Amino acid sequence: MNSFYPIVEHFYTIQGEGYWAGTPAYFIRLGGCDVGCSWCDTRYSWRKEGWPTASAEQMKEWICRTPARHVVLTGGEPTMHDLEPLIQTLQGAGYFIQIETSGAYAPPSSRPNWITFSPKRFKSPHPAWYAIADELKVVIHAPSDFQWAETQRLQCQRALPSFLQPDFYQQSAVKWILEYVREHPSWRLSLQWHRYLGIP
Template identity: 35%
Template sequence: MTYRINEIFETLQGEGTFTGVPSIFIRLQGCPVGCPWCDTQHTWEINSADEVSVARMMDKSEASPHWATMSSDDIVELIKQRGYRAKHVVITGGEPAMYDLRALGEALEAQGMRLQIETSGTYELLITPATWVTVSPKLDMPGGYLVRSDCLSRADEIKHPVAMQKHVDALDQLLKGQRLNADVVICLQPISQRPRATELAMKVCIERNWRLSVQMHKYLNIE
């Protein structure tokens, strides 16, 4: 099994339950969902002309659609060579659930690492049992994909972007009648740090005992 890797880097997780936790991010190439506010639109398309060597992919100084093909063993070895110390690994994209992530998950867990996947919930999850699943449901996006019930029922965390009350209402409608994990964490995340969106998210989180996700990495200006 090989993966199209847009970038691998070590930083702090800036969103959701693990905010502030040192993390290794593995960003996969490809996503057809088409969220208008997406801040990684360079990961959407998979073009053979954008394939580069692992060395060139790792040396990128700015966001680009260039990706490299790597196996699970390649990724583990790169993490060792780079001397990354974080034990929390975030598999993101793009849409990482486009890939079968079981081999990668098993290889990383064998190194004592904890995995988190950040997904739109629009693809079947092929992951290890121990993987922490963050579903950020994308509703009525241009790609036309539906959020899967099996993804929601597997979610450890549901992290929903909001700007207006209609986004909260859409989440309510999505979760209506849905079987969720008893201890699932529900986070509201203001889109683009807009003040009105933040005020709304804070209000709803307090009312419902949900959690606010403020994208700390953008306030700190880190990747």
């Protein structure tokens, strides 16, 4: 079992987006993503190899040095890796584990405490995520993304907190979303607060 993970970056900050926005959280960004979103704002994380690596125990030690209780496993696409040892180690230490995933790969056998499912039209999600997600978050880059977002929500097997989040570099997207959520109030606007605040 490979329990060493490629670490792009890790830091203690606040969760800036989605359901847990505003929550202090320790972020661990794992290297590797093959989804290929054209508007990706973390392209530097696509490479899977060549990063410093760390074990689950090492990561636990990093987090233990902070007051964090909430840990976000993100990427890249974190589910490219075997997350089971990492989830078990951190949950065993009492941490609340949120993962942010496009769903491009099968879910880990150990369930995180919270699954932020952010499907991407560039690579079809594994169907299992539609049954276990806790939150749906769709990035809006073009007007056609609203229809695609609806198709994603229809596939979810229960009603989830559902967010539309603008591509930060698409200046019209916030306006489009504001109009859309007023007409479709079961969706909510998600802004990337950390970007507006200039924090990691």
